[in-house]
Amino acid sequence: MTTVLATALEVNGFEVVVTDNGQEALRLAMTDDFDLAIIDQLMPGMLGIEVLQKIRYSLSEMPVIILSGVDDDEVVVGSLRAGAADFVRKPFRLAELVARIEKHLPVLASNPQPDADLTR
Numbered sequence: 001m002t003t004v005l006a007t008a009l010e011v012n013g014f015e016v017v018v019t020d021n022g023q024e025a026l027r028l029a030m031t032d033d034f035d036l037a038i039i040d041q042l043m044p045g046m047l048g049i050e051v052l053q054k055i056r057y058s059l060s061e062m063p064v065i066i067l068s069g070v071d072d073d074e075v076v077v078g079s080l081r082a083g084a085a086d087f088v089r090k091p092f093r094l095a096e097l098v099a100r101i102e103k104h105l106p107v108l109a110s111n112p113q114p115d116a117d118l119t120r
Contacts, residue, residue, distance in 0.1 A: 022046025041068035
């Protein structure tokens with residue numbers, strides 16, 4: 001799913017860096033300058049909420065969107081309280097995820113496009 005999602009986001013004009021585990025995601029977040037992170041709640045090595053908490057501890061401004069197939073309101077609320085900018089439950093529609101990404105990207109959020117293509 002990661003490869004498919006990355007390809008779909010690239011087609012929508014985003015630059016994407018992919019990793020397959022929480023520890024690598026945290027390392028990348030700490031060493032590179034990203035505008036936004038999308039983190040799955042259930043990753044090998046570290047839960048998404050743990051990665052989020054560590055990112056919040058040192059990079060408090062970067063928006064983090066948590067994806068999860070876990071249908072548990074406590075996970076959603078816990079993620080938002082831990083500092084997630086948004087939470088998207090799987091399965092999701094690509095257009096919805098793209099809209100949420102655009103909402104939280106600093107450049108796009110400060111310069112909304114009134115004639116944005118809503119058909120993506």
